[in-house]
Amino acid sequence: MSIPFLDLSPMHAELEAELDEAWRRVSRSGKFIGGELVDRFEDQWAAYCGTAHCVGLASGTVALQLGLSALGIGPGDEVIVPANTFFATAEAVLAVGARPVFVDVDPATLLMTAAAVENAITQRTAAVVPVHLYGQPIDMDAVGQVASAAGLAVIEDAAQAHGSTWRGRRAGSLSHLGCFSFYPGKNLGAFGDAGAVVTNNRALAERIRLLSNHGRTRDDHCRHECLGGTHRLDALQAAVLSIKLGRLDSWNDSRRRVAAWYEPLLRELAVEPVRMAAGACSNWHLAVIQSPHRDHIRQRLCAEGVATAIHYPIACHRQPALGSLNAPRLPVAECAADRVLSLPMGPHLTRAEVVRVAEAIDRALAAKDVVHEPHS
The missing domain is CATH 3.40.640.10 (Type I PLP-dependent aspartate aminotransferase-like (Major domain))
Structure with missing residues (x-):
């Protein structure tokens, strides 16, 4: 499936x-x-x-x-x-x-x-x-x-x-x-x-x-x-x-539950989940990780039937339509564009599916011989 x-x-x-x-x-x-x-x-x-x-x-x-x-x-x-x-x-x-x-x-x-x-x-x-x-x-x-x-x-x-x-x-x-x-x-x-x-x-x-x-x-x-x-x-x-507004809070709570399932699993992998700032309560519209092996991970997950997305593969200031603006050098955003990967997320995602996503990432990294280093 x-x-x-x-x-x-x-x-x-x-x-x-x-x-x-x-x-x-x-x-x-x-x-x-x-x-x-x-x-x-x-x-x-x-x-x-x-x-x-x-x-x-x-x-x-x-x-x-x-x-x-x-x-x-x-x-x-x-x-x-x-x-x-x-x-x-x-x-x-x-x-x-x-x-x-x-x-x-x-x-x-x-x-x-x-x-x-x-x-x-x-x-x-x-x-x-x-x-x-x-x-x-x-x-x-x-x-x-x-x-x-x-x-x-x-x-x-x-x-x-x-x-x-x-x-x-x-x-x-x-x-x-x-x-x-x-x-x-x-x-x-x-x-x-x-x-x-x-x-x-x-x-x-x-x-x-x-x-x-x-x-x-x-x-x-x-x-x-x-x-x-x-x-x-x-x-x-x-x-x-x-009509949907009546369900928004419960759907957001379900997304937060999915994020809570992801958190300990991703912590054990050699990836960097985007961090939450103190004082912020996210609706978890997206669950985003960073990895220098992003494209490899995405290809392997796709082969296993796990769909992902990239938000965003080109930093906004580097878009061709803005070429005349003499884009500045903004290293964090430019690096993130090569590293970010959005994982499956939604209010009806099951714990078993979250586990399967994490296991697929683990296998993808193992195929690259990437060694896990504990997150600081």
Whole structure:
């Protein structure tokens, strides 16, 4: 039997009757864009994140882009982003005409640090985008202090951090704006592309709402207050997300249980699991290890029916699309790109499957004559 990297079917099987009814409800209503179902999810997600406002959007990338735009970030501005992130983080900065300034990451957590942010600030710096990668939140207290002292806006890229917390506070609620993706593979995933911004600032929320809907106000469909676009959350995705939100905490708890099964097994192998920072409670969106033998391990696991993934094999600042930015040398992120491997993870993964993954890694390393050295 193969072990998939992520199997969504058991999650959907749990909710089959509710999801079927959601489709029928939307189909009968004829209200596919906006409306009651979108309003309901926005209220639910804001409450879950501990913020006053939520604006549902078409994707996590759009959430970042409109968030930056609403804060007035644009041409001539610099925005600090980590080099170890998905391309959309930098893409959103470029989309508003600003310049992404990449910083290296901590070698243990592979996350941006406050020290790196502080060292990258210039007179043109307008904002910082901390990324809660793999589900683990960044030290937002330290980053927030540096940003506040420099007068910078802070926009959380929480695309992988649904339900994660930093010292008891939910990801997305720790800055001016929190941006989420609900891509199907996320811990809270839609049946297509979807996203949202959460904030405690009413003016920012309303500005983002205008930008997402051709600059139109809620009460006048024909009046356009500003230039916007078509970036709205549709009713079917909102209905699906409302249903799944009721299971998010239990699914995250199950992921944490899977991570707890992995931990002692991986500790005995010559691999380096990405470490958790004190104060962080991850939703375990991904279970990531590092090894100089990454490609060999992945090939051997594939041969044994164990699916894996790489997040990410090219450091963001080295992407060909950004070649004109004169990429800096950021050794930790560049080294990680050659070493990181994401193992199977999901709320329905069994202990036996976790053991099988670890045993397959052990056999792969043995084939390379790699000797285990205890982790410090």
